Amino acid sequence: LMVWLRRCTHYLFIIVVAVNGTLLTINAGDYIFYTDWAWTSFVIFSISQTLMLTVGACYYLTFTGVPGTATYYALIITVYTWVAKGAWFSLGYPYDFIVTPVWIPSAMLSDLAYWATKRNKHSLILFGGVLVGMSLPLFNMVNLITIADPLETAFKYPRPTLPPYMTPIEPQVGKFYNSPVALGAGAGAVLSVTMAALGCKLTTWTYRWMAA
Numbered sequence: 001l002m003v004w005l006r007r008c009t010h011y012l013f014i015i016v017v018a019v020n021g022t023l024l025t026i027n028a029g030d031y032i033f034y035t036d037w038a039w040t041s042f043v044i045f046s047i048s049q050t051l052m053l054t055v056g057a058c059y060y061l062t063f064t065g066v067p068g069t070a071t072y073y074a075l076i077i078t079v080y081t082w083v084a085k086g087a088w089f090s091l092g093y094p095y096d097f098i099v100t101p102v103w104i105p106s107a108m109l110s111d112l113a114y115w116a117t118k119r120n121k122h123s124l125i126l127f128g129g130v131l132v133g134m135s136l137p138l139f140n141m142v143n144l145i146t147i148a149d150p151l152e153t154a155f156k157y158p159r160p161t162l163p164p165y166m167t168p169i170e171p172q173v174g175k176f177y178n179s180p181v182a183l184g185a186g187a188g189a190v191l192s193v194t195m196a197a198l199g200c201k202l203t204t205w206t207y208r209w210m211a212a
Helices: 002-029 040-065 069-090 102-117 119-144 150-156 181-209
Strands: none
Touching: 040 069, 040 102, 040 119, 069 102, 102 119, 102 181, 119 181
């Protein structure tokens, strides 16, 4: 019974990570509150999404030992975010108001690194982490190019009930504006290796807890 309960707790943890990943998307990276800053905040968006995806994917991969589960994890997050997108759309906001990030291709690269190195954890940390960090900003910039202009959307829906510090303002074009993909990919490639290592460590802790 205890083994069964611990396994159920583990899968519940996976769901909790995915739900919190969705909340991170909505609040930290994805344009409900930062629509007017979409381009200048893209670097922060890229880093937060990369780290969230990496730690969950590596944890899921190393716990199951089955290549493909990282992509499954990314699919869970994507579905949750589309549900959130639908909820805001039903409230009268435009279809492009929430942009569902493109996680799945980056997660597939993580699966590929794990599978191609015969489920080597250290290769997953190094190669998988770098691949996710470098690819996610690229996929998401392509995604953003296809949507309505964020600044136009922000001023069309000013959300007057928000506190003053969150009211849309004219964005200040700074140094991040020129190459947000390169900056996001560079920072993400470095930081996601650490997050990949943490995800693998979570598996070790989980197994120790299950064996206790």
